[in-house]
Amino acid sequence: MTAVNTHERSVAPACAPGTVRRPRRRGHLSGWIFAGPAAALFALFFAYPLGASLLQSFTTEDAGAVHWVGLDQYQRMLHDPAFIQSLLNTGLILVVQVPVMIGLALVLAALLNQSWLRFRGTWRALHFLPAVTTLVAYAVVFQVLLKTDNGLVNQILGAVGISPVDWLNDPTWARISLILTLTWRWTGYNAVILLAGLQSIGKEQYEAAALDGAGTFTTYTRVILPQLRPVILFCAVTSTIGTLQLFDENYVLTRGGPDNATLTPVVYLYKVGFQQFDFGYAAAIAWVVVALIAAISALQYLAFGRERRR
Structure with missing residues (x-):
């Protein structure tokens, strides 16, 4: 047992x-x-x-029949003036609007971070409010404000003796109007994100810089900005993605005109797909936009992260 x-x-x-x-x-x-x-x-x-x-994106449709065409849709873009113009327009907005907006957001974040500013919570909320409004709603508001006849902006210009500006019907002014519209909406949004980054920096670093004799400008450029690099990178990448996906504002304001001056790849994709019903070509445009977003975002990451890796 x-x-x-x-x-x-x-x-x-x-x-x-x-x-x-x-x-x-x-x-x-x-x-x-x-x-x-x-x-x-x-x-x-x-x-x-x-x-x-x-x-x-590798097919085309003819009389209801789908045909495999390989890379023909992508080769077609190389000879499409409208698509090339949309890329140039987007590149112009990206080069001009995004740096200006992030620069203004940095200045605004620094002001909102000052201890002497009264009602700081109210000011922060007011600057963030444009980002809460819907894209179509604020674009319609700017369309009304920028009307050539009886628009509020031209009425103010006329009151000070300046002749009316054809904001939305002149190619140059249409691009400027679109850039101003985007800057108004997204500057406060990026400022709040940068403000969060500023508040994560300890006061002892400001005090150490002051003891070393650094002025306000030197403190921000040599001490604060290097530590805000990840936050600036985030704002730059998200702003770049938003610019490459731009649709609502320029479609409501100008429908991509005048003379394709504000045409972007997504607006052109919409016209090709839902007005011309060429869905194969529209799909190819969409994938090119995805590739551009990935490539430019990677380049921005390498540019902003280079000093950190060293």
Whole structure:
């Protein structure tokens, strides 16, 4: 009896791992049950449309029949003046508007961070409010303000003796109007993000810079800005993505005109896809925009991160 009991006790632990595995399997099964609906929705509404659009960019439709054309849709862009013009317009907005906006946001964040400023919470909320308004709503407001006839801006200019400006019908002024509109909406948004970065910097660093004899400008350029590099990178990348995806503002203001002066790739994609019903070419444009966003974002990351890696 003693030998048998000893044998049974020695065998019993060998069965223990089997009893432990069952709850793990049940746990994995429970995880898949909970994650299953989200995974199914992701596959149905994101992964499948993404793959279908990529496949569609290599096809064309003629009389209801779909034909495989390979890279013809992408080669077509190289000879499409409207698409090239949309890239040039977007590049101009990106080079001019984004640096100006981030520069203004840095100045605004520094002012909102001052201890002597009264009602700081109110001022921060007021500057962030433009980012809360819907894209179409604020674009319609600017369309009314910038009307050539009876627009509020031209009425103010006329009151001080300046002749009316054809804001939305002249190519140059249309680009300026679009840049001003984007700057008004997104400067406060980026300022609040940069303000959060400023508040993460300890006061002792300001005091140390002051003890070393650094002035306000030197303190911000040599001490504060290097530490804000990740935050500035975030603002630059998100602003770049927003510019390359620009649609609502310029479509409401000018429909991409006049003379394609404010045409962007997404507006052109909309016209090709939903006005000309050339969905294969529209899908190819969409994937080129995705590639541009990835490439420019990577370049910005390398440019801003170079000093940190050193």
